[in-house]
Amino acid sequence: MRVSWQSLYEEINNCQKCDLCRQIHNKVPGQGDVHAKLMFIGEGPGADEDMQGLAFVGKAGQLLTKMISAMGMTRDDVYICNVVKCRPPQNRVPDAAEAAACLPYLRQQVALVKPKVIVLLGSTAAKTLIREDFRITRERGMWIEKKGVWFMPTYHPAALLRDESKKRDAWNDLKRVMAKLKELEANENGGSESV
Numbered sequence: 001m002r003v004s005w006q007s008l009y010e011e012i013n014n015c016q017k018c019d020l021c022r023q024i025h026n027k028v029p030g031q032g033d034v035h036a037k038l039m040f041i042g043e044g045p046g047a048d049e050d051m052q053g054l055a056f057v058g059k060a061g062q063l064l065t066k067m068i069s070a071m072g073m074t075r076d077d078v079y080i081c082n083v084v085k086c087r088p089p090q091n092r093v094p095d096a097a098e099a100a101a102c103l104p105y106l107r108q109q110v111a112l113v114k115p116k117v118i119v120l121l122g123s124t125a126a127k128t129l130i131r132e133d134f135r136i137t138r139e140r141g142m143w144i145e146k147k148g149v150w151f152m153p154t155y156h157p158a159a160l161l162r163d164e165s166k167k168r169d170a171w172n173d174l175k176r177v178m179a180k181l182k183e184l185e186a187n188e189n190g191g192s193e194s195v
């Protein structure tokens with residue numbers, strides 16, 4: 001059953017399905033255009049996100065904002081969220097059980113937004129949504145289509161801050177995302193003209 005945004009956010013805010021919720025200041029459900037064609041999925045909130053209850057507002061988030069703007073969009077044009085909605089202590093990677101506990105919320109977000117394209121930021125998002133043994137360094141930049149949604153796995157902005165040499169590959173991945181969005185839009189327009 002498809003839930004409403006209100007009930008989904010309430011469920012997330014009341015969630016105690018794993019221990020991550022015990023040490024946080026705020027849940028971080030995600031934010032942006034709830035009808036966006038493009039969605040970004042990261043790993044989990046860091047300290048800034050935990051304090052503000054908003055996804056990608058710290059240093060990595062500022063870089064993500066620049067990346068979105070280089071794509072000719074603003075953060076208000078896209079939907080941004082994470083695999084887990086609670087900050088893991090010391091920013092550790094969420095474990096498989098934590099990611100699995102939170103996955104139904106992410107699936108509901110995808111079902112509600114109905115994006116055409118999803119950018120998976122980093123290994124945790126790719127492992128959770130594509131395959132457990134997904135290798136971001138080897139397999140990023142390749143399209144994966146599932147049930148009509150196109151997934152583009154790329155580097156996490158935090159990885160780009162740690163290693164600037166990865167930026168060129170990440171930008172190429174985002175250029176492919178822009179091209180795909182154009183292509184899908186052209187197909188949609190072409191389709192409606194012929195009806």
Ligand code: URA
Nearest residue numbers: 042043044045055056
């Ligand atoms: N890193 C993430 O994966 N998500 C955030 O919201 C912030 C940093």
